[in-house]
Amino acid sequence: MSIEVDYLFPSQSDGAKQAEMIAIGQTAGTWSAKYVHKEDCFKEHLGQVVSLDRLENGSQVARIKFPLNNTENDIASLLTMIFGKYSMAGTAKVIQVKLPEGYGTSPKFGITGIRQKLGVWDRPLVMSIFKPALGLSASEHATILQEVASAGLDIIKDEELLGDLPSAPTLERLKACTHVIDQYQQQTGKTLLYAVNVTGRADVLLERARLLVKNGANALLLNVLSYGFSVLEALANDSEIQVPIFAHPALAGAICGSPDYGLSYEVVLGTLMAHAGADAVLLPSSYGNLQLKAHQEQEIRDILRSRNIFPVPSAGIRPAIVPQALADYGIDVILNAGTGIMDHPAGPQEGVNAFSKLLK
Amino acid sequence: MSIEVDYLFPSQSDGAKQAEMIAIGQTAGTWSAKYVHKEDCFKEHLGQVVSLDRLENGSQVARIKFPLNNTENDIASLLTMIFGKYSMAGTAKVIQVKLPEGYGTSPKFGITGIRQKLGVWDRPLVMSIFKPALGLSASEHATILQEVASAGLDIIKDEELLGDLPSAPTLERLKACTHVIDQYQQQTGKTLLYAVNVTGRADVLLERARLLVKNGANALLLNVLSYGFSVLEALANDSEIQVPIFAHPALAGAICGSPDYGLSYEVVLGTLMAHAGADAVLLPSSYGNLQLKAHQEQEIRDILRSRNIFPVPSAGIRPAIVPQALADYGIDVILNAGTGIMDHPAGPQEGVNAFSKLLK
Structure with a gap:
């Protein structure tokens, strides 16, 4: 189970680079050689670029998959993960979020x-x-x-x-x-x-x-x-x-x-x-x-x-x-x-x- | 005591009209003839366009004054008032907010x-x-x-x-x-x-x-x-x-x-x-x-x-x-x-x- 998010980048962006920045920077980040023994553990938290497509108008859409376990099954931790720090980094818009059905809260009525x-x-x-x-x-x-x-x-x-x-x-x-x-x-x-x-x-x-x-x-x-x-x-x-x-x-x-x-x-x-x-x-x-x-x-x-x-x-x-x-x-x-x-x-x-x- | 907010509109906007929309639509709104006896009461809640200036690059800045009493001395009611519904109406950016010194919460430390x-x-x-x-x-x-x-x-x-x-x-x-x-x-x-x-x-x-x-x-x-x-x-x-x-x-x-x-x-x-x-x-x-x-x-x-x-x-x-x-x-x-x-x-x-x- 994971969370999939589509990001729209303008045509002049380096879409591949931006997508990597999100997949890594918004999850486990990087680690130095001294943590080599913990790599498996960090990798479990990493995001992954699923696809990068160019639209007819030149703009680009990257789909990124995030581990469900990086969040707390609520919207705030989701927002922090998918767009928190990165929102201040470049020109990008979140245009689709796919959540597992059981994610978050269902309506009572x-x-x-x-x-x-x-x-x-x-x-x-x-x-x-x-x-x-x-x-x-x-x-x-x-x-x-x-x-x-x-x-x-x-x-x-x-x-x-x-x-x-x-x-x-x-x-x-x-x-x-x-x-x-x-x-x-x-x-x-x-x-x-x-x-x-x-x-x-x-x-x-x-x-x-x-x-x-x-x-x-x-x-x-x-x-x-x-x-x-x-x-x-x-x-x-x-x-x-x-x-x-x-x-x-x-x-x-x-x-x-x-x-x-x-x-x-x-x-x-x-x-x-x-x-x-x-x-x-x-x-x-x-x-x-x-x-x-x-x-x-x-x-x-x-x-x-x-x-x-x-x-x-x-x-x-x-x-x-x-x-x-x-x-x-x-x-x-x-x-x-x-x-x-x-x-x-x-x-x-x-x-x-x-x-x-x-x-x- | 009031709250003053500066809005940036693009050059092609009808700045005067947009500013009026905010001053009225984000406060008391309009009322029909049957409420003529309550006009003084409604007017106390109305916003007011203080100024509208054109910048060198053509864009416009409207300053609007809001009654302090429309809010609850917190940020959420302030946001709802200054930009709530209007944020979905046109192209505009809030570029300055002037609050009375005592507004809201001061840091404890x-x-x-x-x-x-x-x-x-x-x-x-x-x-x-x-x-x-x-x-x-x-x-x-x-x-x-x-x-x-x-x-x-x-x-x-x-x-x-x-x-x-x-x-x-x-x-x-x-x-x-x-x-x-x-x-x-x-x-x-x-x-x-x-x-x-x-x-x-x-x-x-x-x-x-x-x-x-x-x-x-x-x-x-x-x-x-x-x-x-x-x-x-x-x-x-x-x-x-x-x-x-x-x-x-x-x-x-x-x-x-x-x-x-x-x-x-x-x-x-x-x-x-x-x-x-x-x-x-x-x-x-x-x-x-x-x-x-x-x-x-x-x-x-x-x-x-x-x-x-x-x-x-x-x-x-x-x-x-x-x-x-x-x-x-x-x-x-x-x-x-x-x-x-x-x-x-x-x-x-x-x-x-x-x-x-x-x-x-």
Whole structure:
């Protein structure tokens, strides 16, 4: 069992040399003659260049195989190994990571678990976002939630910018909204998930997440790249956190945006999220005006679904794109419409209805 | 009090439009007429474009002011705000972040505290790294440590690639090395810091760090960008972790390498590390063949020192560059020589001596 990683080098690079630098420098390194008796031991940790190909446009792709045992079965040690020091050495981008199926953390809920919680099996789910982003009070959150719940919205989430702010502390927001969800459940027998944005220093965040769940949170939202994959993995492995985790892609462009540096969107929002325990992953959809191309979105969709994780195309989601989204995604998708629902001229309720009509 | 951020846009960008997108879209966003009664409240959260300048090469720099109260006094909420969603929208790079002095976390030890622990006030400190990176046993680590300690090395650190691996579990490595350090202290009255690499899921990592400190660890090493700034902040604010934290820059190139995307090395290894509680920050020094330019290295040095944090130039550190390093850094620097010491033809002991001679 090993880990295979594809690196893209520009045409002018000495691809063979760079690939060797990675295979050796990111693993056991070199050793002097005095360690000749330990060579077998060091060699077990060495990486290996599997192939080096030149693409039509002249750029090069090296595939490197790393021993699984160099890592700790998590994303952080994987990142340190495949790109840690080398990321500062040359021009290269990680464009594919192949992990053994059992690597990392599997989702606790995923597509099946989220559908089970909602009792909805035969259509895409619809999600929205509390807007405006900052400045609403806890009770104003509850009022908005009441409107969209009555229209049958499946999931609502906090704006990713909204942390534990004095104007609407996280726990107060949750309590006000949980009250609405409880009433809705009593009246209709149905439920709605509210992905609360969990924030803070790693220790504070983990404690807060437990507190939120104790107080009725039925889903969490995490800005994985701002806080670290290690925090997502901690949440996903925490026995007290028995709710789905929605992974937000904030900051992904800083790592994935450049064509020549960093790691690809497919790797970060697909492979890494999928092995870190996310139940649903938000994507900067190609329907809007963010950076993702349709083929990248499709690849991420397939990577996530192969591990029972919901893809959540976001940004630019409006009723007009629903037919296209259905063609692209089928039913196992969460359509995340923020302004598409909240800014509907006739109010959020009608915003939800506009989607529901198209999904029946 | 506010946060000021400079964004670099390419020459063909509509800089004014992009800057507005950030100032509004990364803060309160827009609101409809029905919220007219809450406008004052929303406006308090809005960002503001302070200036937009065109550089000689045609690219543009926008300075945007953000309300301090949109964040939670930590790095993760800062990153989400200044670049979260927008990072996926266009071509832009964050090239400067100005934070209020009290923002975030200050180092517990820093330059003064580390010097106090070592009792060395009048010269640069010398640091080395256990090599080869992977495959040495705990007792082989101890043997190497004995050699370099007897030559008077100030600090040793784990290779950043070395986690909690079966060949040398972290706690065993620590125990074997602590024994050597204790003996050294008894014999000489002097001490040596060993920055143990602390790894794992966020919850595991924090627990492990406490365990290591309880078992005698006198310094920690953290791959901040692999694990998350939130983890560094948790360690730095933990009352049980009363030892200096060395921040490793692994993965920085994925965020800082591109000239057009991400955040600059100065921001990530300078400003953000300096407000996240690091006591010493390793840099990919311009003396080696990594990406940092001399002027970037100098800026990071100055940002770190302004908060009493040790800059630790690394990679390419060898006796031949000591005069240049002294000219560039003066004495408040930690010179980190991995192979420069470990691969000395006459052994690590002579490797340390070669540096010591030049620093007396």
